[in-house]
Amino acid sequence: MSPWKQAALAAYYHGTRPYRVWWNYRAARARRAPVMILFYHRIADDRANAWTCPKNLFAEQMTWLRKHCDVVTLAEAQHRIRTGNPRPAAVVTFDDGYGENNEFALPHLVEHKMPATYFVTLHHVCNGVPFPHDMRAGNTFRPNTIADLRHWAATGLIEIGAHTRTHPDIGAVVDRRRLEDEVVTAGEELQQLLGRSVRYFAFPFGLPANMQPAAFELAYEAGYEGVCSAYGAYNFPGDDPFHLQRIHADDDLLRFRNWLSVDPRKLKIARYEYQSPPMPPKEAQVEGFRRVLGV
Template identity: 25%
Template sequence: MWYRQISRQLFHGCGGIQAVRWLRRKGVTILMYHKFPADLAMLESQCRYLRKYYQVISLGRLSQLLRNGDPLPDWSVVITVDDGHGSFYHYAYPVFAKFDFPVTVYLTTRPLDTRGWLWFDRVAYAFLTSRRQEVDLPNPPSAEGMASGPRQTAHNPMALGSRDRRLGLAEQYMELMKVVPDKYFSLCLKNLELSLGVQVPDEAPQEWVALSWDEVRLMARDKVEFGAHSVTHPILTQVEEQAQLYEEIVGSKNKIEAELDKPVLHFAYPNGQPQDFSPSIVKIVRDAGYETSVTTIRGQVFKGDDPFLLRRISCGAELPFHQFQNHVAAFRT
């Protein structure tokens, strides 16, 4: 809307962001990135901005301050990257390294072991590469529905259309899949891929591929710290088997420690919203020997906050610059 654009220009033009930056200086902003584009001009601008107005501290440093009950340094930012896509190594890591910024990268370990997929990338790939013009999407199975077997929707063909529409449909379907009990999850994926008529390759293509362990080892010698983000990226509250829950939380930690030969101290809850973890899950994380765990609940971190429920602010290398400034200052327009 034109008036929003004008008020935004007025806000930034009149120094509004400086005022917000000052007001929010006591909170530490943990930025959360995911994949990175090949064009890094925007990320470079973001790093220049961070170097000018903030100090980038490591998650380890924040953890230490929180545990000691020390005051948090004003105008501080922590950089985190979720999932462990290869694009971090190829594109973003050289930029962060150039600025000498510490970064914490949360790895979902299975795709690193198999060169395979994160489930949500698999869903996006299936929607994007389907040759069908329209599809009948299956209802994701639910605990109740499974008694009578997987159900199809009533005949309700849906046009796939453009890339943007397909990505939108994929996102909607992913939301439905997040409440599927874990034991029905692979069946749900298979049903979807059948409906879309897509044979997903075992190895993920370049755009979706995970980091390799060699890349991880190389970066771990630098200012990149690796945390765990589970083995398969399930919604942890949908995992019923205790053994599997431990495998996701403790097994991913053990795996990264074995590959890097150093302790893994930070965990990120997959999806990270309040419904995606519970007090018993937080306890497993705490007992496993992690020092911190991060959510995707929006907000800054303050002195006295629980290190196992850290808030973050979603970010991206493609964000319009004024939005990036707002995000770092934890300001929502």
């Protein structure tokens, strides 16, 4: 971030702080405190791409979370969304499955007894194949192995989740069998490889355009307990607990604090509403009503 932007954000953050403190106090009293689900990718000091966060910054962010939030599992997050939340809650998640996370991020979480959900892309963790977007940039980052995932899952703190087979843009998948394979079959295979249930699914890219209602329906029918998007919104009690909205954990501490203390601007982000199966066409409805009314 440029120094000018940093200064503008600092002014905004400190200027809106009294309002936020008041807003958070009222939300907590009404058991409507936010449930904030963060997503990370790769924790390493080389800053090789925009989704790499340095180790010391990750550690600072975890310290900040422990101090200001209840750090909970996705299941506890869903429980609070269903029943009320008296204190800001945060969930730590990761996407893709970068092998470097074995070195610092995952041991750090375990050392501090912080739960996290770790979403992996099956083809890459099974075959050790780096991601095409990294290869294009000349990076051959090693994915986690199934043995790594079993090891971390065995700590009881790191839950493994599904992140498709090949990391496609799910919003652009039109073939039904492909959709089923990416959303459901990849998760079932991951489950078998781990010998543990895979309860959550995260959409690659995670913006509204990268999702589709049919994928939500498949995930729901397949028995996933929740699915995660990634377009930067908070969750509140009363929201649909099946669809968990996530926030990118920015590698700038000020921006991170700004978002996690409830930035009023972020409250305006429209929720992607997963709609249950579409209503029959209008004509059919009218026909139906006529039959009922006998006209």
